[in-house]
Amino acid sequence: MRQLDExxxxxxxxxxPPIFWSRHRPDPLQDTFLVHFNARVAKSLGxxxxxxxxxxxxxxxxxxxxxxxxxxxxxxxxxxxxxQYVPRLGDGRALLIGxxxxxxxxxxxxxxxxxxxxxxxxxxxxxxxxxxxxxEHLASAAMEGLGIPTTRSLALFxxxxxxxxxxxxxxxxxxxxxxxxxxxxxxxxFFYTGRYDDLRLxxxxxxxxxxxxLAVADNPALALLEQAVNSTAQLIARWQGVGFCHxxxxxxxxxxxxxxxxxxxxxxxxxxEPGHICNHSDYHGRYAYDRQPSIGLFNLSCxxxxxxxxxxxxxxxxxxxxxxxxxxxxPAFDAAWLAERRRKLGLAKEEAGDPALWDELLxxxxxxxxxxxxxxxxxxDIDSFPDRFIDRDRACAWTVKYRxxxxxxxxxxxxxxxxxxxxxxxxxxxxxxxxxxxRMAEDEEDYGEIDRLVQLxxxxxxxxxxxxxxxxxxxxxxxxxxxxxxx
Ligand code: AMP
Ligand code: MG
Numbered sequence: 269m270r271q272l273d274e275x276x277x278x279x280x281x282x283x284x285p286p287i288f289w290s291r292h293r294p295d296p297l298q299d300t301f302l303v304h305f306n307a308r309v310a311k312s313l314g315x316x317x318x319x320x321x322x323x324x325x326x327x328x329x330x331x332x333x334x335x336x337x338x339x340x341x342x343x344x345x346x347x348x349x350x351x352q353y354v355p356r357l358g359d360g361r362a363l364l365i366g367x368x369x370x371x372x373x374x375x376x377x378x379x380x381x382x383x384x385x386x387x388x389x390x391x392x393x394x395x396x397x398x399x400x401x402x403x404e405h406l407a408s409a410a411m412e413g414l415g416i417p418t419t420r421s422l423a424l425f426x427x428x429x430x431x432x433x434x435x436x437x438x439x440x441x442x443x444x445x446x447x448x449x450x451x452x453x454x455x456x457x458f459f460y461t462g463r464y465d466d467l468r469l470x471x472x473x474x475x476x477x478x479x480x481x482l483a484v485a486d487n488p489a490l491a492l493l494e495q496a497v498n499s500t501a502q503l504i505a506r507w508q509g510v511g512f513c514h515x516x517x518x519x520x521x522x523x524x525x526x527x528x529x530x531x532x533x534x535x536x537x538x539x540x541e542p543g544h545i546c547n548h549s550d551y552h553g554r555y556a557y558d559r560q561p562s563i564g565l566f567n568l569s570c571x572x573x574x575x576x577x578x579x580x581x582x583x584x585x586x587x588x589x590x591x592x593x594x595x596x597x598x599p600a601f602d603a604a605w606l607a608e609r610r611r612k613l614g615l616a617k618e619e620a621g622d623p624a625l626w627d628e629l630l631x632x633x634x635x636x637x638x639x640x641x642x643x644x645x646x647x648x649d650i651d652s653f654p655d656r657f658i659d660r661d662r663a664c665a666w667t668v669k670y671r672x673x674x675x676x677x678x679x680x681x682x683x684x685x686x687x688x689x690x691x692x693x694x695x696x697x698x699x700x701x702x703x704x705x706x707r708m709a710e711d712e713e714d715y716g717e718i719d720r721l722v723q724l725x726x727x728x729x730x731x732x733x734x735x736x737x738x739x740x741x742x743x744x745x746x747x748x749x750x751x752x753x754x755x
Contacts, residue, residue, distance in 0.1 A: 269316040270370035272324045273439075277335035278375070280477060281343065287466055289341040294363055295384030295394070296332035297427035297439045303398075303709070304718045306409060308726060309445060313422070314371040328365075329425055329441060335366030335378065338708030344387035346460060347520025348570050350554055355460060357453060357520050358388025362395060364449070371612035375477070377449055378422065382441040388572060397437040398426055399706050400532070402718060405442055406705065407531040410725040416506045417499075417527040419446040424718070426709075433754050438710075446529065448478060452496070452571040459574035471578055474524060489578035490593050494523075497568055497597045499526020503754030504564045505604035508557075509612060511537030511640040511697060515547035516753065517555050517563045519570045527683030533751040536696040538742050539637035540630065548752040561605070565597050571644045592705040612644050613670075614687040628666055632657065639741045641696050650674075676678060693728035694739050697721070700746035701738060 281289055294574040305325075307317035315321055334340040342359035349357075362381040369375050380406075384394030401424055411418035422443040429439040443580075448468070458467035471489055473484045485491030503526045507514065512536045514521070514528070521530040535546030542558040555563060572590040579586035609626045610618065633643055636657055646653055650667060657663035674684060724735050742749075 269311070269318075269321070270314055271316050271320060272328065273336055275315070275366070275368050277337060277338050277368055277378075279338050279341070279364060279367055280375075280473075281341060281364065282339070282661045283725070284469060284473060285466065285510060287344065287463065288470070289343050290358075290387035291339055291341050291680070292363060292384070292386050294329075294332040294334070294340060294365070294380055296330060297382075297395075297425075297429040297441065298557060299428035300326065300330035300425050300441070301427070302326045302423060303402075303440070303715050304405060304722065305427045306405070306420070306422055308409075308412075309420045309422045311465040312370060313368055313376060313445065315368070315422075325423055325443070326425065329380065329423075329443075332379075332383075333365075335368070338366040340365050340366075340380070340383075342388055343449055343454070344388060344457060345451050345453040345520055346457035347451065347518050348456070348567070349378045349518040349520070351551075351566075353460065354457070354520075356388065356457065359386055359449070360389040360392050361386070361394040362444070365443075374447070376445050376447060378447060379444045379446070380441055381444055382439060393431065395429075395431045395439045396441065396755060397431050397433060398440040398709060399437060401442045402706050403534075403702050403751075403755075404444075404531040406697055406702055406718065406721055406725070407534055408444075409722045410728070411512075411528055414506075414510055414693060414696075414708045415501055416510065416512070417525070419444050419523070419529045421445070426715075435693060443556075446523070446527065448474070449523050449529075450474060450524040451520050451529070452522040452524065452567055452574070453518075454524070455571055455574040456519060459577065464577045467574070468578060471575070478525065484666065487579060487589070489575040490589060491577055493568070493572050493590060493593050494596065496524060496526065496571055497593060498600055500564050500568055501597055501600035502526065502604050503528065505608045506559050507560060507603060508605060509608040510693065511540075511557070512696075512748050513544060513546040513555070513557045514560065515550065515555055515751070517560065517567065519567045522567045532755055533753055535699050535751065537640040538698060540633040540643070542630075542634060546751065548750040549754075560700060564601065565594070568597055569594055611687075611691040612647075614647060614679075614684050614691065615673070615677060616679070616687070619673070619676070621673070625666075625669060628669070632659070632666060634661055635659070641693060642739065642741070644692040645688065645694055645739075647692070648685040650684075689731075690729055694731060695728040695735070696725055697725055699749050699751065700742045703746065703749055 310317040340363040344358040349609040385394035405421040405424040408421040425441040431439040515533040534546035654663035708714040
């Protein structure tokens with residue numbers, strides 16, 4: 269394991285022309301201290317997860333420094349926010365502080381979030397608050413535990429610096445880890461400003477560094493679009509499977525790598541409600557749970573539009589070719605979602621009636637507002653499954669069909685339970701769990717709950733009997749919790 273000064277960090281973005289970025293130094297916060305260090309992330313990066321590694325990183329962040337030899341930078345991007353194009357966004361409160369190559373040879377951006385104003389801050393203060401960084405730190409760990417592609421969070425820092433939101437809060441920072449921070453909106457920026465040469469540079473850079481196999485494609489721009497179509501379809505199918513709602517699926521929050529990025533007012537479903545809106549600022553439910561798959565297509569269409577100048581042929585032919593690639597999204601999503609639904613039901617064989625079996629269960633769950641996570645987990649014990657429902661007759665009728673379907677799976681009772689338990693987590697990051705950790709941190713400066721949740725959610729499929737309380741549905745006090753874009 270390496271210490272920070274042994275990392276030989278890089279910054280490949282520096283080879284791109286200055287229109288892509290803006291250089292700034294992190295503006296340190298008063299009395300910065302380490303709140304939580306994710307040892308699992310550190311180890312995977314080949315960074316010493318011990319006391320020395322932690323204190324070196326904390327000292328660096330407290331002093332407002334980047335990794336040795338790196339000039340930090342904010343990246344420029346644009347994006348469609350709630351359907352409206354915003355010509356310039358960019359990292360308004362985050363700086364790349366270096367890229368490190370892990371022991372497997374993979375490169376990762378380390379980005380410091382909450383580090384102060386940049387050229388892209390607009391009216392913002394460039395800061396993040398403890399509440400929102402705890403939420404991002406926990407969600408990153410929870411998604412990694414679930415095996416869902418995501419940015420990660422190496423470390424979370426608090427401070428004594430007041431930051432003004434709806435109330436006075438404390439400034440905080442986190443170090444986000446991602447293969448790159450390119451978003452669909454990175455491409456849109458160069459398309460809408462008519463900088464097609466820079467757009468070409470971005471495409472070439474992306475392919476060379478992250479998707480080298482696409483370099484030999486007949487048309488690299490279309491190949492990248494297809495890559496994004498497939499990875500986004502897979503990702504959203506996984507989100508739907510665990511009841512994850514992103515909350516702000518703007519194109520600037522969509523990673524070109526098909527990983528979950530920019531955790532803000534996200535949520536995991538408690539009671540099953542297909543139209544659930546997790547973001548209190550999403551007045552029209554544009555990003556409701558059941559709309560996420562179709563928003564995926566809207567966002568990919570924005571990316572496709574932005575890549576058009578790089579598709580050979582006259583504009584009409586180019587548009588037709590891009591549309592053809594975009595048409596693959598729905599079948600790709602449908603296939604991934606069908607596979608996900610079968611997995612959740614513990615079905616390895618494929619039968620035509622499986623979607624109907626799923627729909628019937630979900631209709632029952634919707635009418636009873638059944639807990640999404642716990643209901644699927646309970647499929648492992650079929651005998652008691654109908655007892656969970658008020659309309660027991662309806663639940664029994666469904667269970668009879670389900671048993672008949674399972675009879676054709678040639679799997680023993682134990683094998684069935686194991687399948688259900690590997691596909692359906694016992695623990696997800698329910699809003700109230702994150703809220704408890706936030707309240708303890710804010711009110712009592714007690715950060716132990718953050719560590720407990722990171723540990724627990726790192727293995728969400730394991731029973732962990734001693735922590736069964738964390739699998740319970742939200743308590744009464746949590747019914748009024750609201751999360752919004754304020755962060
Ligand atoms: P988000 O809604 O977090 O995805 O952010 C959208 C845009 O607003 C991005 O360009 C962010 O960098 C920027 N932004 C969000 N919060 C702040 C802030 N407090 N200060 C400056 N920029 C911000
Ligand atoms: Mg964002």
